[in-house]
Amino acid sequence: MKNVERAISNVLRIGVLASIGLILVGILVTFAHHPSYLVTPGDLDRLTHPGAAVPRTVGDVLRDAAALQGHAIVALGLLVLIATPLARVLVSIFAFRAERDRTYVLITSLVLLLLLLSFALGGILG
Amino acid sequence: MTPLVFVLLAFLVSVAAGTLGALLGLGGGLLLIPALTLWFHVDIRYAIGASIVSVIATSSGAAVTYVRDRLTNLRVAMVLELATTTGAMTGAYLAGRVGSKALYIIFGVVMAYSAIMMFRKLGHEEDRPARRAPWADWLRLHSSYYDEALAREVPYKVSGTRIGLGLMYVAGIVSGLLGIGSGALKVPAMDLAMGLPLKVSAATSNFMIGVTAAASAGVYFMRGDIDPFVAGPVAVGVLLGAQAGVRLLGRLESRSIRIVFVLLLLWVSVQMLLKGARG
Numbered sequence: 001m002k003n004v005e006r007a008i009s010n011v012l013r014i015g016v017l018a019s020i021g022l023i024l025v026g027i028l029v030t031f032a033h034h035p036s037y038l039v040t041p042g043d044l045d046r047l048t049h050p051g052a053a054v055p056r057t058v059g060d061v062l063r064d065a066a067a068l069q070g071h072a073i074v075a076l077g078l079l080v081l082i083a084t085p086l087a088r089v090l091v092s093i094f095a096f097r098a099e100r101d102r103t104y105v106l107i108t109s110l111v112l113l114l115l116l117l118s119f120a121l122g123g124i125l126g
Numbered sequence: 127m128t129p130l131v132f133v134l135l136a137f138l139v140s141v142a143a144g145t146l147g148a149l150l151g152l153g154g155g156l157l158l159i160p161a162l163t164l165w166f167h168v169d170i171r172y173a174i175g176a177s178i179v180s181v182i183a184t185s186s187g188a189a190v191t192y193v194r195d196r197l198t199n200l201r202v203a204m205v206l207e208l209a210t211t212t213g214a215m216t217g218a219y220l221a222g223r224v225g226s227k228a229l230y231i232i233f234g235v236v237m238a239y240s241a242i243m244m245f246r247k248l249g250h251e252e253d254r255p256a257r258r259a260p261w262a263d264w265l266r267l268h269s270s271y272y273d274e275a276l277a278r279e280v281p282y283k284v285s286g287t288r289i290g291l292g293l294m295y296v297a298g299i300v301s302g303l304l305g306i307g308s309g310a311l312k313v314p315a316m317d318l319a320m321g322l323p324l325k326v327s328a329a330t331s332n333f334m335i336g337v338t339a340a341a342s343a344g345v346y347f348m349r350g351d352i353d354p355f356v357a358g359p360v361a362v363g364v365l366l367g368a369q370a371g372v373r374l375l376g377r378l379e380s381r382s383i384r385i386v387f388v389l390l391l392l393w394v395s396v397q398m399l400l401k402g403a404r405g
Contacts, residue, residue: 020362027358034129038130050169055354079347088186103265114208114211114212118215
């Protein structure tokens with residue numbers, strides 16, 4: 001069980017640190033590109049209401065982040081954060097397998113399957 | 127308010143939300159959504175998007191330590207996740223098909239009842255009746271954790287696995303349907319029905335909420351509800367706040383955590399009843 005705990009803790013740590021790093025860099029880049037954000041109160045409404053620059057696909061995020069757009073780098077950090085719990089489910093399957101714990105390999109695989117199913121259903125229905 | 131001031135203030139509020147969330151096993155959206163919409167006038171869609179991100183941030187940020195220090199009961203979490211994910215899917219299916227007004231009232235009452243039952247356990251943290259638990263035996267759910275405040279290892283037996291699964295299914299439906307309250311139902315279910323120590327219940331609930339939230343966050347992202355300018359500072363604040371919450375949970379006595387949890391549960395219950403009454 002110790003190895004399972006260590007594996008999960010490590011996956012989470014990597015995900016958390018990577019997303020903090022990306023989000024902070026993205027915020028700095030945003031302010032560097034838009035110095036007026038530091039002083040102009042009027043800009044805020046545009047950023048926090050419908051019509052704000054909100055990427056919707058992974059492709060958009062990757063393309064704009066590669067072009068060093070601040071909001072896309074932040075979005076990339078958020079995607080890493082969202083993917084972290086899924087990664088920890090995946091890693092726990094392998095960790096339980098390494099422990100030869102078949103019951104829990106089965107349970108964890110089922111959880112992953114249910115998650116992917118709900119993600120797919122959400123994509124169709126949402 | 128300039129965008130810079132917004133980023134700094136949203137960050138600070140999120141640190142508080144992350145601390146409370148990690149300590150109590152909740153998502154922190156209860157605090158964040160009103161703060162973002164009422165104080166900072168963020169559009170409600172983006173506030174909800176940021177709050178779902180904050181649930182994942184609280185969960186992953188705290189679990190790095192909770193899992194390593196064995197406060198999280200991983201086996202209990204994995205087994206119960208079967209029920210919460212199924213429940214969340216049922217909830218998403220039911221959304222729009224059932225009136226949410228009655229639901230708010232039902233769960234407002236359920237939460238008030240849980241708050242009273244949890245309060246009655248105050249001062250009986252370590253009284254655990256020895257019940258027969260064939261499922262928990264077979265699934266090897268019994269464990270122990272090191273309690274920093276007591277400075278010793280606390281062994282515990284898990285029981286009521288099937289009742290726990292049923293309650294988690296319901297908790298999943300509620301979170302899928304109303305988008306809130308999943309941690310507020312998970313912690314009492316583990317504390318009252320399954321006999322887990324309160325700290326283990328909080329840490330395990332914390333661990334579980336991240337997975338369900340991640341599934342819905344994908345959908346919110348594709349819908350364009352996750353605004354990086356709002357969710358970015360919130361995520362970083364919550365991740366850092368969760369570290370503080372983890373330290374607090376270790377050092378505080380279970381009875382103090384129980385009091386804070388009961389008060390918060392009552393507050394949520396009143397909010398839900400008001401929402402149900404107003405429609």
